[in-house]
Structures are given as C-alpha cells and as structure tokens.
Amino acid sequence: MRRGKGLIALTLAAASAVSLAACGSGSAGGTGTPAASGTPGAVETGCSSATTVTFWQQKFEDYQQAWYKKYVAQFNASQNCVNVVYQVVPGDTWTQKLQAAQAAGTQPDVVTTNYGNIKPGVAQGQFSALDDYLPASAFADIKSNVAPFVTQNGKHWGYPMLVEPSTVLYINTDLAKAAGLDPASPPKTWNDLIDWATKLTSGNVKGITIASVAADLGWSSWGLQYNSCGHFPITDDWSAGRATESCFADLVGLYKTLYQNKLMPQNPKTGYADATPYMNGEVAMMVDGSWALGAIKQTKPDLLPKTVAVPFPTKDGGTGETTATLGGWTLTLDAKSKHPKEAAAFISYLAAGDPNIMADFFKQAGYSKYTTRTSVDQAIATNDPSTKQDANMKTISEDIVAHGIAEPQYPWDISLAMGTAIEAGMKGTASVDAALKTANDSINSTIQKQQLKGTAPQS
Amino acid sequence: MTPEPMKGSDMKAPATEAATHRERQGSVTAKLGETAPPAREKRAGSREERRTAYLMLAPMMVLLAIFVIWPLIFAFRQSMYQGNFYKPPVFVGLDFYKYVLTDPGFYQSLKVGAYYAVIVVPGGMLIALLIASFIKTLGSRMASFMKTTVYLPTVVSAVIASVLFKIIYADQGLANWVLSLINVAPKNFLGSPTMVIPAVAVPGIWLGLGITTLIMLAGLLDIPDSYIESAQLDGAGFLKRTWYITLPLLRNVLLYLFVTGIVAAFQEFLLPLLIANGGPVNASTTPNLYIFNQFRAATPYAMTFSITASLLLFIVLGTVSALVFRLIRSEKAVDA
Numbered sequence: 015m016r017r018g019k020g021l022i023a024l025t026l027a028a029a030s031a032v033s034l035a036a037c038g039s040g041s042a043g044g045t046g047t048p049a050a051s052g053t054p055g056a057v058e059t060g061c062s063s064a065t066t067v068t069f070w071q072q073k074f075e076d077y078q079q080a081w082y083k084k085y086v087a088q089f090n091a092s093q094n095c096v097n098v099v100y101q102v103v104p105g106d107t108w109t110q111k112l113q114a115a116q117a118a119g120t121q122p123d124v125v126t127t128n129y130g131n132i133k134p135g136v137a138q139g140q141f142s143a144l145d146d147y148l149p150a151s152a153f154a155d156i157k158s159n160v161a162p163f164v165t166q167n168g169k170h171w172g173y174p175m176l177v178e179p180s181t182v183l184y185i186n187t188d189l190a191k192a193a194g195l196d197p198a199s200p201p202k203t204w205n206d207l208i209d210w211a212t213k214l215t216s217g218n219v220k221g222i223t224i225a226s227v228a229a230d231l232g233w234s235s236w237g238l239q240y241n242s243c244g245h246f247p248i249t250d251d252w253s254a255g256r257a258t259e260s261c262f263a264d265l266v267g268l269y270k271t272l273y274q275n276k277l278m279p280q281n282p283k284t285g286y287a288d289a290t291p292y293m294n295g296e297v298a299m300m301v302d303g304s305w306a307l308g309a310i311k312q313t314k315p316d317l318l319p320k321t322v323a324v325p326f327p328t329k330d331g332g333t334g335e336t337t338a339t340l341g342g343w344t345l346t347l348d349a350k351s352k353h354p355k356e357a358a359a360f361i362s363y364l365a366a367g368d369p370n371i372m373a374d375f376f377k378q379a380g381y382s383k384y385t386t387r388t389s390v391d392q393a394i395a396t397n398d399p400s401t402k403q404d405a406n407m408k409t410i411s412e413d414i415v416a417h418g419i420a421e422p423q424y425p426w427d428i429s430l431a432m433g434t435a436i437e438a439g440m441k442g443t444a445s446v447d448a449a450l451k452t453a454n455d456s457i458n459s460t461i462q463k464q465q466l467k468g469t470a471p472q473s
Numbered sequence: 474m475t476p477e478p479m480k481g482s483d484m485k486a487p488a489t490e491a492a493t494h495r496e497r498q499g500s501v502t503a504k505l506g507e508t509a510p511p512a513r514e515k516r517a518g519s520r521e522e523r524r525t526a527y528l529m530l531a532p533m534m535v536l537l538a539i540f541v542i543w544p545l546i547f548a549f550r551q552s553m554y555q556g557n558f559y560k561p562p563v564f565v566g567l568d569f570y571k572y573v574l575t576d577p578g579f580y581q582s583l584k585v586g587a588y589y590a591v592i593v594v595p596g597g598m599l600i601a602l603l604i605a606s607f608i609k610t611l612g613s614r615m616a617s618f619m620k621t622t623v624y625l626p627t628v629v630s631a632v633i634a635s636v637l638f639k640i641i642y643a644d645q646g647l648a649n650w651v652l653s654l655i656n657v658a659p660k661n662f663l664g665s666p667t668m669v670i671p672a673v674a675v676p677g678i679w680l681g682l683g684i685t686t687l688i689m690l691a692g693l694l695d696i697p698d699s700y701i702e703s704a705q706l707d708g709a710g711f712l713k714r715t716w717y718i719t720l721p722l723l724r725n726v727l728l729y730l731f732v733t734g735i736v737a738a739f740q741e742f743l744l745p746l747l748i749a750n751g752g753p754v755n756a757s758t759t760p761n762l763y764i765f766n767q768f769r770a771a772t773p774y775a776m777t778f779s780i781t782a783s784l785l786l787f788i789v790l791g792t793v794s795a796l797v798f799r800l801i802r803s804e805k806a807v808d809a
Contacts (some may be wrong), residue, residue: 053769109769113776134772139559218645223757226664228750273664281645281663284752296645347693349559424768438754463572464774 064090064097067357068122070112072152072343073104075308077378085371096356098124106473119350123357127172127346130421133391133471136171137344142347143169147358160386163420164344166471172344173365174386176379177370178304179338179414180421181237183207184289185328186317188213189298192205200324202286202329206267211277214298221277223291224269224301226440230286231269232433234301236422237338239432240263242329246422246430248457252466255449255457257432264329266439273440293317301326303341304410308382325413339462340418342386369393381407423471426466431456525677545787552781569781572798576760579782582754582763585670589745589759590738592674598730600678601685606715608686609693620687622705627683631676635747638676640665642748660674666756673744673757685730691725693719708741732797736790 061069071082079102086100101122103111115121135141145153153170154160164172179277187197193213201207211221224233239246243261256262272278279297284290291313292300300306310317326337345361347354352382364371366387373393376383381401394401401407424427435453439446461467552569556562573579608619626634641647642662652658662672695721704714720727742761745751751758751766758766764786768779 119558121558138557140557140774162506220644227750228754229752279644280659280661281643281646283640400635425772425774430766434754437752441664441666441753443754443756459576464772 034459040448061093061095065353065356066097066099067123067124067351067353067360068101068102069098069360070101070122070126072108072126073102074127075305075312075314075379078375081375081378085364089360092363096353096361096382107226121348121350122404123348123351123353124345124361125348126175127344128421129174129340129344129421132164132172132344132346133423134425135167136166137469137471139349140346141171142349142351142354143171144173144358144361145169145349146189147347147355148173148362148366152362154386155366155389157386157388160340163340163341163342172346173361174342175365176375176383177340177386177418178383179237179301179418180341181301181326182235182304182306182340182410182414184292184300184302184306184310184319185299185322187322188293188320189219193298193322197322198469200322201327202333203327204264204329206331207327208268208271208275208277211272211299212275215277219295220279220297221302222299223278223282223297224272225286226269226273226278226282226437227285227432228433228437230424232338232351232429233341233421234286234303235265235269235433235436237336238268238326238416240339240419241326241335241337247453248424248428248461250470251457251468252424252461252470253468254461255453255454256466257435257457258447261329261417261444262432262435269436269440270442270446271419274442284434288331289402292464304382304384304414306382306426307406307410308380311380311382322405323409325409325417334413334417336417336419338414338418339421340415341421342383351424367401370397373397384411424466425460427460427464428457431460494561503683530563539579545784548780548784552777552784555773555777562773565777569777573782573785574776578755578758578763579760579785581762582758585745585755585757586741586759587672587676587741588670588733589741591759592671593677593741594731594734595736597678597681597685597734598689599726601682601689601730604682604686605689605693606719620690624683626679627681630759631680631682632747634676635744638672638744639748642672659661664753666753669745669749669757671755673748676742676748677738681734684735688726688730690803691722696722725804728798731805732794735797736794738791739790740786760789 031378045369069086071079082100082102086359090097092462112121112125119340125143132141148170152173156164156174160174161170162169164174183200187198187199188195190210193216195210195213201210207222214221225231236246239262243256243259245256247257247262248258249256264446271282279291282291286301287303289302289306289309290301291297292302293310304323307321308321310321327422328335328337345365347357347361351357369387369389370386370393372385372390374392376385376390377398381394381404385394431453434456435449438444438449438452443449444452490733541606553564553566554562555565555569604619604623608616609624609740610644611619644659648662649658649660652660660668662668699720701714702716704718709717739759740761742759745757745759746765749757752763760782764782767775767782769775
C-alpha cells in the first residue's frame with residue numbers, strides 16, 4: 015500500500031491549472047530595445063539591455079542537451095539585444111508543464127515541437143507563423159519532402175530541424191551468419207522476417223525485438239499500417255474508421271506470429287525506442303528508429319561493424335515502398351510571445367541560419383538523424399566527407415527516408431486504439447477481428463466526440 | 474441504531490464518572506455562593522467555547538477552502554468548457570460527463586483499480602500484522618533492528634522499485650530464474666493480462682509494508698498486556714488471542730489502514746505505468762493512469778476529459794470510503 019494524497023494532488027493539479035488561468039499573463043520580456051527590426055531573422059547589436067526570450071527543449075539524448083546549451087550560449091554571446099533563457103524539460107512531464115505555463119501565461123516563447131503536433135497546434139491557435147519574421151530564403155532551403163510537415167494554409171508554423179524514420183530493421187551480422195543467413199540479402203517480405211526470426215532464436219537470444227505494448231505500437235507501427243493498406247485506419251476526411259479492413263488484420267497477424275511463437279522478448283525490459291536489448295546481445299534483430307544507430311555508435315561502437323541497417327520488409331516483398339513515418343522536431347514560436355521578433359531571431363540563428371550549426375548537430379548525433387535543409391547537407395559533405403561512405407547511413411537515407419511519409423495528424427486516441435488492437439491480437443486477449451472491431455468502434459467514437467469529420471488539415 | 478445495553482463492569486465506569494462530575498460541579502457551585510450558575514452565563518460560556526473552537530478550526534478551514542474546495546469548484550466549472558489557452562473556451566455543459574461515463578476504458582480502469590486494491594490492501598495488512606506480532610515478541614534491540622529493516626522499503630523511490638521489478642520480471646529475470654528451479658518457468662508476468670496486476674501488486678505491498686507495519690505495531694503495543702496474559706491463562710492460543718483480543722482492539726487502526734489503503738491503492742499509477750505501461754491491453758491501466766494517458770494528448774478535448782474523469786473518480790472514491798465506513802459501522806469503532 016502506498017499512501018499519499020494522490021486524489022487531492024490530482025484535483026489540485028487540475029484545478030490549479032484552471033485557477034492559474036485567471037491570474038493573468040506574466041511577462042518574460044526584458045527592457046532592451048527591439049531587436050531584429052531590420053532584416054528578418056537578424057539580431058541588432060548595441061542595445062542598452064537585453065530582451066529575455068525563454069526556450070524550452072524536450073529532453074533527449076545527452077549530446078542534444080550539450081549541443082543546445084553550446085549554441086544558446088553562442089547566440090547570447092554574439093549580441094547584446096536578446097538573451098535566451100534555455101530550459102530542458104523531461105518528456106514525461108512536458109505536457110503538464112507546458113499546459114500549466116500556458117494557463118499561467120508564462121509559456122515559453124520558443125519550444126521544440128514534433129511534426130505530429132504542428133497542425134493540431136495551428137488549429138488551436140498555439141503558434142505564430144514564421145513567415146513574417148524569417149527571410150524567404152530560410153524557407154526555400156527546406157527540402158521539398160519536409161516542407162509540407164510544417165506548412166498549412168501556405169504558411170510555415172515551425173522550422174524543421176531534423177527527420178528520423180521511426181522504423182528501421184537492424185541485423186546483427188555475426189548472429190545471422192552463425193544461423194546460416196546472409197546479411198547481404200536481408201528479409202524482403204513479412205514471411206521472410208518470420209523465417210529469419212525463427213532461425214535466429216536460440217537459447218536466451220530472441221530472433222527480434224519490436225514494440226509490444228499499445229503505447230509504443232500506436233506510433234511505431236504507423237509506417238507498417240501504411241505499407242499494409244496504403245492508408246491509415248481512418249478515411250482521408252476523418253469521417254469514419256477503416257480499422258476492420260483485412261489489410262490491418264495481416265499486420266496484426268505478423269505481430270501475433272512473432273509474439274506467440276516466442277521469437278521476441280515476452281517481458282521486454284525496455285520500450286521500443288531503447289536499443290539496449292540489441293546492444294546487450296539479447297536479440298539478433300531489432301526494429302527501432304534511426305536514432306538507435308546513434309546509440310550504438312556512442313554506447314557500443316564495437317557492435318557497429320557487425321550491424322546492418324535495412325528497410326523493414328514489406329508485406330509482399332515490394333521495394334521502394336513506405337515502411338516508416340518520418341518523425342522529427344521543429345522550433346515553434348508561441349502565439350502569445352511578447353517578443354516574437356527576438357524569439358524568431360533565435361530560431362533563425364539556431365535552425366535556419368549558418369548551416370554549420372545544424373551540421374554540428376548531426377555530427378554529434380552520429381548521423382543517425384537526417385537533415386531538413388539542402389545547405390546543411392552541403393555543409394556535412396564539406397566538413398565530414400567520410401559520412402558518404404557510411405553504408406548504414408546511406409541505406410537509411412536512400413531506402414527509408416526517401417520513401418517515408420509524414421506522421422498522421424489525427425488525435426493520438428486513434429493511434430492508441432490501433433496500438434491496443436495490435437497488442438490485443440498479438441497477445442491473444444482477443445481474436446484479431448474482434449480486436450480490430452473494438453479499435454474501429456473506438457475510432458468512430460473519437461471522431462464523433464471530438465467532432466473530427468471534415469477537419470483533416472490540408473497543406 | 475439502537476445502543477446496546479451495557480453490562481457488568483461497563484456500567485460501572487460511566488456511573489462513577491457521572492458521580493465524580495456531579496461532585497465537582499457541586500463543590501464549584503458551593504464556592505460561588507451555593508447558587509447554581511444562571512442559564513445566561515452558561516449559554517455565554519458555551520458561546521465562548523464555540524468561538525474558541527471556531528478560531529482553532531479556522532486555519533484548517535481556510536486552507537481547505539483555498540486548496541480543496543475552491544479548486545474543486547473551479548475544476549467543475551472547467552469540466553463544462555472545452556478549449557485551450559489560446560482561444561476562448563466553448564461551453565459544452567455536461568457533455569464530457571457523458572463522454573467519460575460512456576467510455577468503456579473508464580469502467581475498465583475502475584475494475585483494474587479495484588482488483589489492485591483488493592490484492593494490495595488486505596495482503597499488505599495481513600503481512601504487516603504478522604510481522605508486527607513477531608516484532609512485539611522480540612527484545613528491544615532486535616525489535617529496533619527489525620523495525621528499521623521493515624521500514625527501509627518505504628524510503629525506496631517508487632521509480633527505482635519499478636525499474637527493479639521490471640528487471641526481475643523479465644524473461645531472464647530473477648523471478649523466472651527462481652521459478653526455473655522448480656521447473657515452472659518461464660512465466661509471462663507482464664505480458665499476461667491475468668498475471669500483470671498481481672505482479673505489480675508485489676512491489677506495491679513491499680513499498681507500503683514499512684509504514685503499515687509500524688502503525689500496526691503501535692496499535693498492538695497499545696493493547697494492555699493483562700488482556701493477553703488473562704487469555705493465555707485461560708488457555709487461548711495465538712490464533713484465538715488474535716481473533717478475540719487483538720483484532721477487535723485493533724479495529725480503529727485496521728479501519729484507518731483499510732480506508733487510506735483502499736483510496737491510495739485505487740489511485741496508484743506510477744507502478745503500473747513504469748512496470749507495464751498500463752498493459753497488456755489496458756490490463757494494468759488504473760484510474761489515475763487512465764486519466765494521465767488522456768492528459769498526455771495536448772488537445773483541448775483531452776484536458777477537459779481528464780478533469781471530468783478526475784472529478785468522477787473523486788466521487789467514486791468518496792463513495793467507496795463512505796461505504797467502507799458504513800459497512801464497518803465506524804462510528805462505533807471510533808468511539809470504542
């Protein structure tokens with residue numbers, strides 16, 4: 015029994031968020047002369063005092079925090095008109111903390127926002143368009159397949175920093191060879207994958223690790239849902255669920271076979287995004303995002319030569335198909351920022367300015383994340399030509415990212431309903447058809463309650 | 474409720490007290506001139522007493538109003554509006570109460586919370602009673618050592634405990650290794666809907682055992698030794714002594730532990746979140762975890778839904794607590 019005053023705390027948390035809303039808005043501003051009044055995105059110098067801009071970054075790998083800290087300090091040192099106050103916020107408290115700040119009117123001027131939250135945020139009036147503050151050249155530099163992720167009604171609502179595919183298959187070549195498999199000819203179909211996982215499962219080493227709980231399945235399976243059906247489990251105009259189509263049952267069947275045949279850990283120690291089981295040799299293959307490559311490079315570099323990254327197999331063995339969605343992060347400007355020009359100047363400096371700054375980010379990431387700007391590609395090619403020879407990076411870039419699609423923009427409840435259906439089917443708590451029927455009912459209920467019909471965002 | 478007639482020695486004490494009170498009152502009135510105090514003075518005295526009582530209660534009432542009642546009223550108001558902090562909220566009346574009450578996930582989470590509480594509370598209390606009874610029989614030095622040992626898990630962070638037990642329950646974890654010694658491994662502790670709540674309940678009991686045991690021990694030490702010795706002389710064994718003497722006299726302590734335990738267990742969310750992420754298939758999604766999962770979606774809908782679900786959970790827990798008090802006839806227990 016753990017004693018506490020959880021209910022009171024919960025009620026207080028909920029209610030204080032409301033009561034704080036009544037307290038009026040605070041000011042994060044300074045007393046400096048307005049900066050960036052000339053060229054869009056530029057910062058003036060020679061101010062009597064600096065204007066304070068607050069920036070919240072969701073916590074990621076340690077090298078990311080170090081990179082942000084370094085360049086925030088450089089920005090602050092480069093001029094005396096804008097002072098950026100940088101704060102790292104853990105992911106599990108991000109929503110609560112941000113909403114509490116919004117309620118109190120002390121929300122940060124600039125935050126890291128993922129692609130999936132851009133268009134819902136625009137619909138809620140949460141962001142300011144950057145077009146008024148950044149030069150047109152900054153937007154022209156964004157790659158054409160990434161620009162739609164941050165564009166709505168012809169305006170840019172966030173500046174994209176990186177993309178990372180959420181589904182990549184990693185194979186331990188030593189274990190594959192030991193099992194009589196050729197890593198140079200990786201599995202092409204889902205049946206091939208099951209065959210490989212079966213042959214690679216030996217003793218305490220499982221053939222593969224893949225997401226197995228609804229919260230992870232909800233997002234990590236987006237690319238596979240699209241590969242199986244050519245669409246997500248909701249109609250394009252968000253008017254009805256499509257989860258009961260047989261193509262989704264095929265996908266649940268894949269997960270079910272891997273789980274029921276004990277080809278994957280039954281009680282995984284870590285979540286989908288964590289590469290630890292693969293790095294510890296507990297599994298021979300791993301399905302994870304491209305960031306796992308960075309983790310291997312940093313934590314277990316000796317495993318890198320024995321690791322090959324390939325696209326997740328397609329249902330029928332087709333090549334050049336979508337198997338992954340492209341997640342990633344942007345910098346957004348809050349609609350209630352008291353100093354939008356100064357805040358935008360910081361965004362411009364960090365993400366849209368000198369390409370060497372972002373090039374350094376990708377270097378720190380071990381090139382496990384992918385650029386959103388042409389000029390940054392050129393900077394990397396100039397600064398670090400050896401990256402071109404990295405076979406895994408080339409595969410992810412050319413065979414996965416090139417065919418990746420944007421993450422769905424519909425509410426998380428819909429993704430969670432599908433994740434729950436996959437989990438129920440794979441673990442046998444319901445038949446595959448019954449699980450998908452439940453998901454479809456849940457999706458339709460979400461459409462009705464959240465009045466989603468006809469609200470799908472257009473670029 | 475009809476009061477039960479008092480018998481034997483039970484009747485003696487109140488009668489004696491009343492006599493003593495009368496004697497004291499008599500001696501005071503004699504000193505004041507052999508006259509009884511006027512009724513008006515008596516009323517004034519009681520008014521003053523009431524004022525003192527209200528004054529003493531005032532700080533708590535003010536704090537309660539600021540931190541509980543006012544936020545509750547605000548939360549109720551907020552539950553009738555859908556909106557965010559960037560656009561004017563839209564009045565939706567009681568729509569969200571309908572949404573929560575028609576969501577199967579809400580009822581499923583209540584069942585999970587009840588299942589978890591049913592395992593953790595009686596299980597923890599039973600183990601704590603056994604340990605406390607054992608500690609009571611020890612010498613002072615050994616009892617101090619045992620009390621410290623039993624209390625240690627209480628200072629362990631629930632996050633650390635969660636990570637620890639997640640590793641213990643892994644395929645090649647300690648639990649499966651132990652079971653393999655008797656050839657019943659491997660067990661799918663966190664992947665099986667029937668095993669996940671008992672699996673999560675184990676660290677739940679472990680973390681709460683220290684404080685429960687100490688409270689239980691304090692209650693046991695309050696029981697006069699003469700009662701136990703008399704029973705022993707009459708030939709009552711441990712079980713009979715526990716059933717006829719210890720448990721009845723621990724009634725208030727047990728009631729307190731039961732009610733606070735049920736409310737706390739119903740609200741557990743950290744252990745199922747970190748150990749099983751609410752799965753498999755929501756089998757460990759407790760009410761607070763359900764609300765937390767809704768809140769994680771940063772949409773106006775999710776925020777109003779979470780607040781509404783929190784208020785409904787408040788009502789559910791209040792009802793459960795009231796039922797427990799009613800069933801155990803707590804007013805008698807408290808006055809005992």
